[in-house]
């Protein structure tokens with residue numbers, strides 16, 4: 001491989017609303033933005049749901065072009081007519097129903113494979129994030145792993161090594177998911193493959209925002225945990241001989257709406 005080969009590492013923090021990012025709660029991200037660049041007009045696709053947005057990230061195309069219109073959606077003329085994307089089985093079942101045409105746009109996994117360069121995705125998300133980001137990557141010899149659902153890791157030699165090295169239980173780990181995903185990349189992906197592109201996707205801070213809300217202390221704690229991963233990722237990059245050819249991107253897929261209170265719909269209708 002040429003010495004001038006470039007590498008891109010994308011770290012995705014699910015559900016991170018940009019207006020919540022401050023120097024005090026995400027110091028590493030703020031420092032990276034200061035030393036690098038911050039895309040103020042970066043926006044997600046519509047509808048702004050995780051697995052539609054991840055498919056858009058992997059294909060560089062909107063739902064109208066790539067065919068994945070969100071976490072679940074209807075496709076006219078198929079039976080059943082609803083497509084789910086929560087598990088890998090959902091993806092493959094829908095692809096079978098749609099005659100291999102679930103994802104209609106070429107993905108980064110496919111493009112890099114054609115160029116003879118490796119691509120890797122390591123997630124700590126629900127099982128459907130991996131096929132969204134690395135659709136059919138296993139068939140192309142690309143790398144995929146989910147620290148919470150390690151049964152769907154590939155190739156097997158890498159997945160077995162990651163299990164042993166990171167002491168990930170057969171049933172997966174949910175504690176420190178984002179940092180564990182980074183460690184898998186750092187120890188078991190990069191030294192072996194030096195992928196042209198890698199995506200590390202964290203389920204946080206989305207889960208904690210759903211569970212506890214935007215003003216919660218739990219959200220702040222998860223933001224700091226993800227920020228620690230950004231700090232480790234940057235330190236890792238700076239320690240590599242190839243550091244000048246490694247570009248880091250920190251991205252998210254959507255935010256969360258601000259809720260000022262709740263309404264009992266039945267009571268409100270009765271009163272009206």
Ligand SMILES: [Zn+2]
Nearest residue numbers: 014015050253
């Ligand atoms: Zn999301």
